[in-house]
Amino acid sequence: MAIENGYYSHDHHGDYELISVGELQLEEGGTIPDCRLAVATFGTLNEARDNAILIPTWFSGTHQVWRDVYIGTDHALNPDKYFIICVDQIGSGLSTSPHNADGPNASIAMSKFPDIRIGDNVVAQERLLREHFGIDKLALVVGGSMGAQQTYEWAVRFPDKVLRAAPIAGTAQNTPDDYLIAEVIREQIMSDPAWKGGEYSSNDEVVDGLTRMSHIWAIKGFSTEFWKQEVWRALDFESKEAFLAGFLEPYFTAMDPNDLLTQAWAWQRGDVARHTGGDLAAALSRITAKVFVLPIDLDQLFPPADCEAEARLIPNAEFRIVNDVLGHLGLFGVAPTYMVQIDRHLQELLDAEV
Amino acid sequence: MAIENGYYSHDHHGDYELISVGELQLEEGGTIPDCRLAVATFGTLNEARDNAILIPTWFSGTHQVWRDVYIGTDHALNPDKYFIICVDQIGSGLSTSPHNADGPNASIAMSKFPDIRIGDNVVAQERLLREHFGIDKLALVVGGSMGAQQTYEWAVRFPDKVLRAAPIAGTAQNTPDDYLIAEVIREQIMSDPAWKGGEYSSNDEVVDGLTRMSHIWAIKGFSTEFWKQEVWRALDFESKEAFLAGFLEPYFTAMDPNDLLTQAWAWQRGDVARHTGGDLAAALSRITAKVFVLPIDLDQLFPPADCEAEARLIPNAEFRIVNDVLGHLGLFGVAPTYMVQIDRHLQELLDAEV
Numbered sequence: 126m127a128i129e130n131g132y133y134s135h136d137h138h139g140d141y142e143l144i145s146v147g148e149l150q151l152e153e154g155g156t157i158p159d160c161r162l163a164v165a166t167f168g169t170l171n172e173a174r175d176n177a178i179l180i181p182t183w184f185s186g187t188h189q190v191w192r193d194v195y196i197g198t199d200h201a202l203n204p205d206k207y208f209i210i211c212v213d214q215i216g217s218g219l220s221t222s223p224h225n226a227d228g229p230n231a232s233i234a235m236s237k238f239p240d241i242r243i244g245d246n247v248v249a250q251e252r253l254l255r256e257h258f259g260i261d262k263l264a265l266v267v268g269g270s271m272g273a274q275q276t277y278e279w280a281v282r283f284p285d286k287v288l289r290a291a292p293i294a295g296t297a298q299n300t301p302d303d304y305l306i307a308e309v310i311r312e313q314i315m316s317d318p319a320w321k322g323g324e325y326s327s328n329d330e331v332v333d334g335l336t337r338m339s340h341i342w343a344i345k346g347f348s349t350e351f352w353k354q355e356v357w358r359a360l361d362f363e364s365k366e367a368f369l370a371g372f373l374e375p376y377f378t379a380m381d382p383n384d385l386l387t388q389a390w391a392w393q394r395g396d397v398a399r400h401t402g403g404d405l406a407a408a409l410s411r412i413t414a415k416v417f418v419l420p421i422d423l424d425q426l427f428p429p430a431d432c433e434a435e436a437r438l439i440p441n442a443e444f445r446i447v448n449d450v451l452g453h454l455g456l457f458g459v460a461p462t463y464m465v466q467i468d469r470h471l472q473e474l475l476d477a478e479v
Numbered sequence: 480m481a482i483e484n485g486y487y488s489h490d491h492h493g494d495y496e497l498i499s500v501g502e503l504q505l506e507e508g509g510t511i512p513d514c515r516l517a518v519a520t521f522g523t524l525n526e527a528r529d530n531a532i533l534i535p536t537w538f539s540g541t542h543q544v545w546r547d548v549y550i551g552t553d554h555a556l557n558p559d560k561y562f563i564i565c566v567d568q569i570g571s572g573l574s575t576s577p578h579n580a581d582g583p584n585a586s587i588a589m590s591k592f593p594d595i596r597i598g599d600n601v602v603a604q605e606r607l608l609r610e611h612f613g614i615d616k617l618a619l620v621v622g623g624s625m626g627a628q629q630t631y632e633w634a635v636r637f638p639d640k641v642l643r644a645a646p647i648a649g650t651a652q653n654t655p656d657d658y659l660i661a662e663v664i665r666e667q668i669m670s671d672p673a674w675k676g677g678e679y680s681s682n683d684e685v686v687d688g689l690t691r692m693s694h695i696w697a698i699k700g701f702s703t704e705f706w707k708q709e710v711w712r713a714l715d716f717e718s719k720e721a722f723l724a725g726f727l728e729p730y731f732t733a734m735d736p737n738d739l740l741t742q743a744w745a746w747q748r749g750d751v752a753r754h755t756g757g758d759l760a761a762a763l764s765r766i767t768a769k770v771f772v773l774p775i776d777l778d779q780l781f782p783p784a785d786c787e788a789e790a791r792l793i794p795n796a797e798f799r800i801v802n803d804v805l806g807h808l809g810l811f812g813v814a815p816t817y818m819v820q821i822d823r824h825l826q827e828l829l830d831a832e833v
Binding site: 240299301302305307308310312314316317318333337340343344345347348349352353355363365425428430431 | 516562654655656660662663666670671672687691694695697698701702704705706707709721735759779784785816
């Protein structure tokens with residue numbers, strides 16, 4: 126049975142539309158009877174229908190951070206020029222997710238929610254764009270972290286539809302280290318007795334597990350230098366403990382444990398080589414998009430070296446390191462130097478002939 | 480009341496002697512009524528008493544790994560030339576520790592064990608060397624990780640007694656990131672309901688917490704490249720899961736939860752600047768020893784950058800990076816290229832006039 130969680134609401138996430146793409150058969154064999162995607166759009170689709178930009182979301186994040194930080198008339202992702210579609214991933218808590226599965230999805234609520242893969246998200250998004258928006262080609266797919274995983278999946282699975290791609294702080298094939306990190310993240314939740322195998326009645330009950338999970342983000346999501354340089358002072362906190370208690374812990378404890386587990390499971394298994402029998406080079410060679418591979422220099426989850434190895438396998442790719450002392454969670458756009466770099470890269474990519 | 484744990488025995492750790500240094504007043508205000516140190520020695524003290532080398536131990540480790548990997552007639556730490564004294568730290572499970580506090584220490588068993596600092600270990604070791612062995616000067620202090628913390632503490636606290644120092648993969652002042660990592664490690668144990676606030680009756684009861692702790696070591700103790708290059712294959716495992724289940728998990732679940740917590744607490748607070756009112760530069764400037772600062776290149780706990788910043792503050796220090804794909808746990812000496820580097824550096828340091 127679906128449960129209530131006020132965090133996943135218009136109050137907290139502003140405008141978005143829930144659009145059904147119907148029944149979704151899943152790669153792992155299950156089904157979402159009525160797959161509803163939370164979609165936020167910015168700008169207008171032009172008559173040629175060639176100004177569309179797709180943004181898939183990252184673990185625990187939604188369209189909200191893209192709207193607030195990345196999209197605007199002062200950014201490369203400019204709604205005056207582009208029709209920008211941000212699609213919250215399955216399990217995000219806004220789109221169909223364990224905690225909100227009701228009505229036709231009641232049979233897959235909570236612990237009964239099926240395993241979701243990166244590819245399932247991309248298939249659902251493609252259907253959404255084609256059937257609901259009549260969009261056949263994307264000027265750009267851009268996403269960070271799990272959004273980068275989906276970006277790569279788009280470029281490999283639907284090469285004819287993706288003209289440009291900008292995976293930020295993410296890989297096409299998840300690394301074993303990253304798999305283990307996500308497993309540790311999952312473990313923090315699942316080891317909380319209050320999780321009850323996924324059948325709790327409120328996220329508040331699982332506060333201990335969610336809090337511990339937030340601490341894994343503290344030591345892996347941020348860089349060593351973030352803590353050493355006390356960058357949290359720029360966010361008006363007086364100690365690292367206050368930053369944890371005032372920012373990182375409440376950020377995650379508001380969320381739904383099962384939803385996070387669903388996302389982390391997909392993250393662990395992101396791998397475009399599933400299309401080519403495990404041959405990563407063959408998969409990446411399918412990409413026809415012009416690609417800017419944009420890792421963050423101090424990222425502990427998707428280190429630049431891992432991203433660079435993949436970039437070399439993509440026909441038309443440029444490898445460009447983004448500098449950010451925050452590390453992976455630089456994606457939040459907190460550092461004043463971050464968006465300047467992202468905008469410069471995305472603008473150049475969008476301006477490039479393809 | 481002390482409890483049994485067969486891991487902390489001669490069966491598992493070979494020869495060592497338990498030597499009492501008497502009552503130890505602690506920096507945090509408590510007392511160990513009868514502080515017993517587990518000591519393993521190799522070689523013979525010469526008549527001039529100037530060939531002594533001290534080795535303090537790291538988190539979860541004992542003299543065992545030093546004996547098996549670092550010490551030998553084919554190594555720089557050569558018992559034919561030096562009198563090598565390896566002292567297991569307080570809380571190591573062999574020296575006085577929460578789980579084995581009995582007899583005169585019965586009042587501080589288990590959850591009643593006092594907080595121990597790096598400095599307490601060094602004070603106890605200095606007393607041991609002076610009173611038991613009649614050693615006044617050390618040709619070398621060498622240790623890894625928490626052993627490096629103790630090495631720095633020795634060089635700052637007793638500069639006249641330390642001629643040479645080789646801190647491997649550790650810092651003089653623990654970084655905030657490292658503090659948080661150790662807190663996550665502690666949290667894995669303390670969040671296990673079977674830990675019972677430290678009053679379990681067997682480490683086996685806390686297997687879940689210890690197992691989760693071992694997973695933190697998987698993602699922080701080893702490097703990204705360790706997992707990517709599947710270095711565990713060299714250890715005869717067939718998958719990363721088999722490596723976890725067959726090596727990392729049993730390694731840690733054999734240990735005592737309270738003992739590990741005691742060690743981690745000290746690790747979190749290692750800081751030579753306590754001697755100089757928080758002024759790290761002033762503390763490190765006290766060092767008269769010739770120092771080789773030896774970080775491991777892919778270390779996620781004590782990254783080379785942190786070690787280099789400290790090396791610059793030490794009057795007579797050389798900064799030398801050790802390359803090891805394992806990362807921090809390269810300290811185990813598994814890579815065939817590791818001890819070659821360590822021996823070269825230590826031999827050069829030992830041969831240097833001071």
